[in-house]
Structures are given as C-alpha cells and as structure tokens.
Amino acid sequence: MKISIRKATQEDMEFITDGIIHAEMSGSTKLPYQTMFGLNEEETQTLIHHVIEEEIDGQEWYLPNFSILEIDGQPASCLSSWVEGENGSGSGLLKAQAMGWILKEKWTNAAQQLECLKSMQLARIQGALQLECIYTKKEHRGKGLASKLIEHCIQEALTTPKKPNLAEIQLLGNNEAAMRSYTKCGFLLREQSTSSHPEILTLLAHHTRVSLIRNL
C-alpha cells in the first residue's frame, strides 16, 4: 500500500465535494444545506462547485487549501487548511458572502435558520491554522489516514513565513470517533457551545459545536 500526499487539483473536485458533504453531515443523514436552504444533494454539489470556482482564499472551500492523501494513486482522504484571518477577513464571513451571493433569495429566506445556527457558533481563533472538511473514504477508515494528513498539513504550515503557533479543528459534538482521533493527534478541548434553540436538531446532527486546539 503506497501512501502519498499532494495538493488538490481541478480533477479532485468530485472527491472534494463528496468529502465536504460527508464532513458537513457529521456521520448523520442530515445535510445542513438541505435543512437550511431546501437544496437536494445535486444542488448542494452545484453550490459547493460554484463557491470553489469563485476562488475565494481565506476560507475552507478554496481548492488550493485542499490536500489529498492517496493510496496507490487513488484519493482516500482530504482536508482543507488555511490560516484564519490571514487576508484580513474571517472565513465565516467570506463563506457566508459567497453562499449568500449565490443562493440569493434562498439565503434571505433562511434568515430564521441562520439565526438558529448562530446560537452555537464559535469564533475561530485569529492566526490559527484551521483544519476543516476532514474526510476519509469509508473503506479506508481506521488506518490513521486523517491523522497523517493533519500532521502533514501542520508541518507544511510550519515551513511558511507566518508560521502559526496554534492549530484548530471545529466539529459537531456527536462525532466522537473523530474527536478521539484528533485527541490522539495532540488536540485538546478549547471550548464548546451548546444551543438550546428548539429548532437546532432539525437543522444539524447535534446541538453542540466543539473547538479543539493544539499548540504548534
């Protein structure tokens, strides 16, 4: 079994889109873009493609931020990493701008649902290396591939001029397997936010959002 890690290319779009969707579902059958904006899976794929094609740096859905781990030349894991606020704007604002601009009325009509999501939002740490959209194909899980990819991206970030001194992963609280895996990589709980909003579980797989950090 030959493992290699490389930066994503345009040819990885389908794999990355699949990875984003699975990561967003957080091990459940709830797709947030379906529950929030009424998009089906195909429309969600189109939305993700559209945001990626807009080439907005500083947030997770930006192709050059993705790294791919391959097994015997086939994509097995992916991860998006960037330094929060590096270009002056927060990733949440950048992604929301893109989605709002693309979805238009669907975004506006989801004001109530978006307000609900805010009830468990955690601010990302400025200047910290963010690790998002961490996904491994089902048949390759349990082999420590995500950990390898995380370690690779951290080491890569440490070679850049503005080397970050902290790495952060945010995820939903139901994803215990992922949390165990990140803890093994040296991540510790920084903060968690639980929403008491009555609608939250109709939108997301869990009502708690967790921030894990690791000193670099």
Next chain:
Amino acid sequence: MESSDIRTQLSTIFDSVFHCGAITITDDLTADQVEKWDSLTHLTMIAAVESHFGIRFKLKELTGMKNTGDLITLITEKTQVG
C-alpha cells in the same frame, strides 16, 4: 457622490441593520468593532446598500472588502459610473 455624503447615508443604513445608533463611519471600521455585524447581518447590510444606492456588487468585490473604507470606495466608483 461625495465621500462625506456616502458616510452619512451609510451611518443610517448601519443603524437600521446593526441597531448600533448613529456611529461615526471611519475608513478602518470593520465587523469586529460593531456588535451585531456578523456574517448574516453583513449580507443584509450589503443588500440594503445595493438597494439604497441603486448598485450591484460582484462577489469578488464583496470578498475583497476589508473595511468600510473599501465599501465607500466601491460605492463611489459605482455611483460615478451609474
């Protein structure tokens, strides 16, 4: 349109969206400095600005905006062209 006119009008729009009172619009004003300015209200503010000044922003313009000074520059350019 003069930059000072734009600032005055923006102050009213910001107050209606962020409920922040009549704040002074400076070039370096950012979302971090206004309590209710977040990813959701930002888009409401942008829609209000577009409607008020009769302009449309491109996505690249929005994502390239770092502070209120950038917003004023864009409004100035677009209202001059229009």
